[in-house]
Amino acid sequence: MKTAKLYSFIDIRIEDIPIPDVGPNEALVKVKASGICSGDVMPWYIEKKAPLVIGHEPAGEIIKVGDNVKDFSPGDRVFVHHHAPCMLCSFCSRGDYVQCNEWRTSRIIPGGISEYVLIPETNLKNDTLRIPDSVSYEDAALVEPVACVVKSFKRSGIKSGDTVLMIGLGVMGAIHVMLARHFGAGKIIGADMVDYRLDKTVELGADNIINVSNTSLKEATMSLTEGKGADIVIIGPNSVEAMETGLQCIAPGGTAVLFTPAKPGESLTIDPNHLYFNDINIVTSYSCGPDDTRQSLELIERKIVSAEKLVTHRFPIDRTIDAFRTVAEAKESLKVLITFD
Ligand SMILES: [Zn+2]
Ligand SMILES: [Zn+2]
Incomplete structure (x- = not known):
């Protein structure tokens, strides 16, 4: 073979x-x-x-x-x-x-x-x-990639009406956008630097897009959320810069999901007081398990993805x-x- x-x-x-x-x-x-x-x-x-x-x-x-x-x-x-x-x-x-x-x-x-x-x-x-x-x-x-996104939303603790910011719109970002509404999202914002991917994301259900090659992600997110930030920020790119920027875009009480590892040896510097006084959560979401794959297959069967x-x-x-x-x-x-x- x-x-x-x-x-x-x-x-x-x-x-x-x-x-x-x-x-x-x-x-x-x-x-x-x-x-x-x-x-x-x-x-x-x-x-x-x-x-x-x-x-x-x-x-x-x-x-x-x-x-x-x-x-x-x-x-x-x-x-x-x-x-x-x-x-x-x-x-x-x-x-x-x-x-x-x-x-x-x-x-x-x-x-x-x-x-x-x-x-x-x-x-x-x-x-x-x-x-x-x-x-x-x-x-x-x-089924497996969609199951990773199912787990990501479960770990995010998303609530009905939340604004979701998806940073990075490759296939995993695109799947997040497709499933966000199912998990309760109100507004869905997608951010990337490739026009093709930004346009695709609109077709898949994003309400707003941010091209980070010519716009500040933080400023654009704030202006789309009346200065509040996004309740759920999902960080896709394999970089500490994306994580640092993502943490600046979270609304008080919100959650960042680190969906990808950083490169080996990189460290993320965080201001604990920014997290503390804003009750900001950081969660990770690594891969997926059998409960996620079953839920994923159900969503695929229902043509949600x-x-x-x-x-x-x-x-x-x-x-x-x-x-x-x-x-x-x-x-x-x-x-x-x-x-x-
Ligand atoms: Zn995979
Ligand atoms: Zn075991």
Whole structure:
């Protein structure tokens, strides 16, 4: 089977490897669509894991199951989560699935951009979802990214009528904009420096946009919110500058969601009194767990989010390097998929 293996940021090779054997509690999926994630193109993040078969957002059809597998059968159309928790440990029992050791160490084999993917026991049992007929494979490839946004809104503590400021309007920002109303947002403001992405965001439901290449984000946010700031500020870009600016845009009582890590070694300086006297919260939102993927699939089934609106590029596996470059450039693209026959 063909797989896309990353050796360095500019060296992705299509390699032929044997189709994995299926153990008694495992299943094999023929991949139909597999997304490239914004996290896949953070060089420091992905290169420390290299060499690896890239991609972690596959959807496809089960073609073989092990002897002990009762809940799935060949022919099932599925979303597969690349990490799955044990559901038993203290982290899992409080819903902090991504802190579970099993979540951290579980993985799909060999990775998402591969003609076939082996689903190990924990992933099959705890976070593989059968998709309804009305959900396409391309839609199903969105379950994981949409689930990350579901978690982000849950952690934000958003309340009905809140003003949401989304900083960074790549695909993850676009999904936030599409779901903001569902989670109760009143006004939705999007900020980015790429016109294509700003325009797209308006189509997807933003009420106002701010082009940060020629406008001060703080001033523009204040003027759109009668000087108050946004109740919820979601910070997408992988930079401390974006975090610092984002913190200046929050209304008293509001919350900043750090949706992305900073670069290694960077530190964020905060004025504790600014937070204290304004009752400002900072929360993080790292990845997602099985409760989020289930909610995500429901939202996708209800067409609140869809591949039709988000997928801008499709490539065959042989052109994974072009797909990867398109995501890394972060210009006139949103979701980029590798699709298979
Ligand atoms: Zn992802
Ligand atoms: Zn656990």
